[in-house]
Ligand SMILES: NCC(=O)CCC(=O)O
């Protein structure tokens with residue numbers, strides 16, 4: 063039989079796929095528990111564990127339950143948890159003052175984890191949307207999301223989070239100049255060791271829907287976020303955004319969402335070489351869970367494959383709602 067292409071039969075790629083040990087030997091990337099950041103939702107009350115309907119398997123926990131979740135993550139080797147608040151509507155305002163309340167939910171939860179002596183990193187978002195009655199990440203006046211005025215609030219929020227004990231701040235607001243502004247404030251106030259993981263290339267995406275449900279922001283948002291989050295059509299612009307945040311003092315950078323933007327992850331890692339993370343956002347999680355619940359895909363396998371994709375694309379780590387399940391699977395081997 064004639065060879066269908068020149069190297070065959072000298073090259074038979076299937077040789078390297080014959081057995082599990084051979085497949086392990088030639089595996090190019092590995093997903094490890096140390097790649098994972100686990101987002102958790104915090105709510106008011108005592109001993110409350112409230113499922114989020116649009117995110118099967120995800121719940122909002124009252125502050126008192128956060129240390130147990132953190133301890134479980136730490137025991138599995140997950141390096142970082144990220145805390146997000148479900149803010150009661152009565153605590154939201156156009157001025158977003160709850161964002162820098164030392165006693166807001168994420169600050170309380172951070173202190174509770176610290177008080178319990180759990181060895182795990184804590185990341186807190188810096189953005190005004192969970193606290194804004196208008197649902198936007200910055201201060202709104204006459205229908206416009208104001209850039210420089212928003213930085214003043216973001217600075218107060220960042221300092222309150224650093225004071226509460228956050229190890230990593232995640233500015234997710236996409237205002238221009240926020241990283242330099244926050245970095246200077248942190249230096250000035252003595253928080254020089256507080257790391258910044260910038261949501262540097264954050265797209266105006268339809269995949270955030272379930273998250274807004276989880277934090278109670280779905281009803282609040284007036285209009286859309288296209289004047290500050292990026293156009294999904296753009297790639298070079300992401301490189302400029304990320305380079306700017308690194309120059310302004312970001313220690314780590316993030317691409318968000320994840321799966322539809324793996325090309326951006328690859329470019330950012332290759333061209334800028336910074337510690338690069340992807341956020342596998344709520345809509346990506348919900349798609350996999352919904353299909354799995356319908357029996358249309360094997361949810362566990364799809365979960366592991368989706369995270370392997372981030373590593374192959376060049377990411378150093380992933381924020382994923384699957385983190386706990388992934389860590390358990392990796393431990394089981
Ligand atoms: N700043 C954090 C998010 O906006 C998360 C979005 C999502 O999971 O859909």
Ligand SMILES: [Mg+2]
Pocket residue numbers: 236237238239262303306307
């Ligand atoms: Mg920017």
